Amino acid sequence: MRGKDLLRELQRTVDELAVLNEIGKALTASLDIGEVMHVILAKVSELLKPRNWSLLLHDPATGELYFHAAVGAGSDKLLGLRIKPGEGIAGWVAQHNKPLLVNDVHADPRFASRFDGASRFHTQSILCVPLAFKDRTLGVIELVNGQGDGGFSEEDLKILGTVAEFSAIAIENARNFHKVQELTVLDDHTGLFNSRHLRRQLDQEVVRATRFGHPVSLIFFDLDHFKRVNDTHGHAMGDEVLKRAVAVCQQQLRPTDVFGRLGGEEFGILLHECSRHQGMEIANRVRAAIAEMPIRGDDCVIAVSASVGLASTDTSGYELQRLCKEADAALYRAKRAGRNCVMGDIEIDGALARA
Numbered sequence: 001m002r003g004k005d006l007l008r009e010l011q012r013t014v015d016e017l018a019v020l021n022e023i024g025k026a027l028t029a030s031l032d033i034g035e036v037m038h039v040i041l042a043k044v045s046e047l048l049k050p051r052n053w054s055l056l057l058h059d060p061a062t063g064e065l066y067f068h069a070a071v072g073a074g075s076d077k078l079l080g081l082r083i084k085p086g087e088g089i090a091g092w093v094a095q096h097n098k099p100l101l102v103n104d105v106h107a108d109p110r111f112a113s114r115f116d117g118a119s120r121f122h123t124q125s126i127l128c129v130p131l132a133f134k135d136r137t138l139g140v141i142e143l144v145n146g147q148g149d150g151g152f153s154e155e156d157l158k159i160l161g162t163v164a165e166f167s168a169i170a171i172e173n174a175r176n177f178h179k180v181q182e183l184t185v186l187d188d189h190t191g192l193f194n195s196r197h198l199r200r201q202l203d204q205e206v207v208r209a210t211r212f213g214h215p216v217s218l219i220f221f222d223l224d225h226f227k228r229v230n231d232t233h234g235h236a237m238g239d240e241v242l243k244r245a246v247a248v249c250q251q252q253l254r255p256t257d258v259f260g261r262l263g264g265e266e267f268g269i270l271l272h273e274c275s276r277h278q279g280m281e282i283a284n285r286v287r288a289a290i291a292e293m294p295i296r297g298d299d300c301v302i303a304v305s306a307s308v309g310l311a312s313t314d315t316s317g318y319e320l321q322r323l324c325k326e327a328d329a330a331l332y333r334a335k336r337a338g339r340n341c342v343m344g345d346i347e348i349d350g351a352l353a354r355a
Helices: 003-029 033-048 088-096 114-119 154-185 195-212 226-233 235-250 276-292 320-336
Strands: 052-058 065-071 100-102 126-133 136-144 217-223 258-263 266-271 306-312 341-343
Touching: 033 052, 033 065, 033 136, 033 154, 052 088, 065 088, 065 136, 088 100, 088 126, 088 136, 100 154, 126 154, 136 154, 195 258, 195 266, 195 320, 217 235, 217 276, 217 320, 226 235, 235 258, 235 266, 235 276, 266 276, 276 306, 276 341, 306 320, 320 341
Parallel strands: 306 341
Antiparallel strands: 052 065, 052 136, 100 126, 126 136, 217 266, 217 306, 258 266
């Protein structure tokens, strides 16, 4: 081997080790799939220098692949597009869980040209490897057109295969971490935030609101006579009532509001930057939505209503304990007033809304 060739090979090896080192750092630095994959693929781009590259993830519900990330000319047109099982080079790789190197895609019947039509890019060569973890295909990494629009080599395939192994581990770890996070903050039954997370969010928001002088409102509400629903119609119907009540309430809330289950049939809603007057409007909408939602049993219509209490920093101040105490007290005033109504943290609010 000539000296220049040997030097080139040594430099390539050094570059590969540097890339793998950076990938190792990325794996330990973050559990965010997008962030980790961006680092990994950026390093691959530096080493293999493809014109375009894409990360496609597997959707277990449909068996399809979807473009999770794409870089290069026309790549923005690919995001959101889906590949049917077995379609194209990427679909074949995912289906067979095998890497594929094709330096002339137009001579390969597996190539799907519709994506060139969408991106207005001319594909000549593709290097595609599966992202697999314990025999489960999580997706694929696809490089399109080598340096100078040339092809790829077997050495490129080997390097990308090694990177894909790291990437699969990163994706699996990130997904598992996300699942654990959900288990710790979400209520199993309704999918809402649990009481612990709601109170943590409330604590953080009160601190922020105190600093910047923003108003905060807090709603506590309870489904009226919910035990009767369970006793009369069974727990399956009770579960359905809970889920329906959650669904109609979510329709009345803003994207920034934090909705959580306190326990049983009691719920809490944190309203960011929301004055007492605005909070009352939302509380009334929540009460009305629950009272008007249709719930049909086997042979009857089940009437559902809610008692709603509201507290706001407009009147309760910025102390967390006081805010919660006032919202809870307002809720119980609503119950004593006959239920199916809204009470605020000032007694004069009386029966602001009752069906």
